[in-house]
Amino acid sequence: MAEVPGALNAWAPEMFVDDGGVCHLIWSSVVDPRPDDERDWHHTAQEQRIWHARTEDFETFSEPALFFDPGHPVIDATVLRDDGRFVMAYKDERGDNDPATPHKNILLTTFTEPGGRFTPPIGPVTPPLVEGPSLFRRGEERVLIFDHYAEGGYGALATRDFVSWEPAAVSLPAGMRHASVVELP
Template identity: 35%
Template sequence: MPDEPYAAFLLTYFTGETYPDGEQVRFAVSRGADPLRWDTLAGARPVLTSDLGTGGVRDPFLVRRPSGDGFYLVATDLRIHASQDWMECQRSGSRSLVVWESPDLVTWSEPWLAEVAPPTAGNVWAPEVTWHEESSSYAVYWASMLYPDDDPEHQGDSYNRMLVARTTDFREFTPAEVWADPGHSVIDSTVIEHDGTFYRFSKDEREAPTPGLDGKSVLLERSDDLLSTDWEYVTGAIGMSTDPEVGIRQGEGPTVTKALDRERWYLFIDEYGMRGYVPFETDDLDGGTWTKSADADLPTDPRHGSIVPITASERARLVATYGT
């Protein structure tokens, strides 16, 4: 934890493959402690860019060091703008993360590639990070298609599982292990801890059974053990509705944060191909009921990213450096 109390939030996001520079990292800061109203930084242009690997990054995720005095940002090594071949990116895509390090959110290292998935994997998508207190290391988790050893060209059928590895420096990692495998494709897991329980939101890649919905939605599970492979189901199809005033038609890339002044949680779900991030909220993580937030003012075209609490000094430094 930093020395100062938290007073605002930082949103890291990308804007999508529609734009030539859409697969790079953008920043926005909340207006005070309100996670529903945001000011974009740097004129809504990318703050962090990578030409490593595939030449683009998606799904940026920011994590604060447990000591409170620095940050790591990880992202998917993927630029789909030029090719649009999603299946090929899952058969022979990057098996690495793109990583940046910063002491203060405005001074950033050069990015580096960190290989985390085995050769049997076809991709590394949407990496996220949770500090694992018991092992004094970061648990890093992502989605990968996995192929058998006798299919080195990755031409057979497969589906995405969630994998996990641990690290202390984002350069050396433990061997990846399967973390979630329900027997069908699941991606985009994100985790928040509350009172000793971990809550995991993930994208269920199966088509939605409800007529009128476009498919694929977000589910919630919980566990007392972050690294467990046995999580309890809480609810599914969060926020799904044919009425855009009530919810979304399809969802992925969830990110969740807690209010600074009350027992309330905000879940942002990427209505991909449509509105981008749409926020929902609840006062009870275990209840399974999420309501679409009213009167949100988000950046333009925000896609799968992360929200972290920051101090007033950190917000002022970001605004002074990048401008709103």
């Protein structure tokens, strides 16, 4: 993001691979070309969006480009390839860090091709005041884990259809924050 005018941050990186073997890096960034003295960091929500770059060799990368913009701040996207499509979980970053907020929760969207159209949001699938989602397969289930950042713990839900969700049992290391699950052969 160093070459993107007004880029202020790049965090929560994730990666997924498309059907052609191309690796897609996604992360959260604020791009705001205004000078620092014109930004009110303490009282104004930051306009985070999900950005993207591609690589086939981790030596050369495409230029960073906006990947997902639902019209409001979002962070912490993660993608799972599932049944001929990609499912993306992300945090709705609107609102205050208050348990009564209708936001600060995890939503889902799907797409069939990176850079293509996204389906309308599904959810929220979690309660508020969570972030750092990760999706993975466990047998016939798809499991979503997420960080209860205000409480200092983790939650997990399982689904077979991405519509109905049930609490899931998972064993995670104490003190873990913003995890990713990687399946190794």
